[in-house]
Amino acid sequence: MKVIEFFVESFILPHELILDFDATDGLTYGMQEKRFFHGYYDHYCFLPLYVFCGDQLLCAYLRPSKMDAAKHSRTILSLLVKRLRRK
Numbered sequence: 001m002k003v004i005e006f007f008v009e010s011f012i013l014p015h016e017l018i019l020d021f022d023a024t025d026g027l028t029y030g031m032q033e034k035r036f037f038h039g040y041y042d043h044y045c046f047l048p049l050y051v052f053c054g055d056q057l058l059c060a061y062l063r064p065s066k067m068d069a070a071k072h073s074r075t076i077l078s079l080l081v082k083r084l085r086r087k
Contacts, residue, residue: 018053021051
């Protein structure tokens with residue numbers, strides 16, 4: 001979680017933060033392990049989960065595309081909140 005450390009140290013954290021969780025397709029070429037066909041995107045891909053605070057990227061988590069777009073978001077949110085509250 002090096003990115004979160006840079007974020008925390010970069011400025012004085014305000015009282016309130018808005019975190020944006022976004023899952024999007026990561027198109028694959030060839031036969032990469034754990035790549036699956038995703039019907040919504042209509043191609044083989046991964047489904048990484050990104051977490052932003054404003055324009056700042058806090059987390060990028062690579063996942064196979066055969067899962068729900070929100071999967072793991074609660075765990076990642078919990079880890080981020082614990083670290084941000086320590087600051």
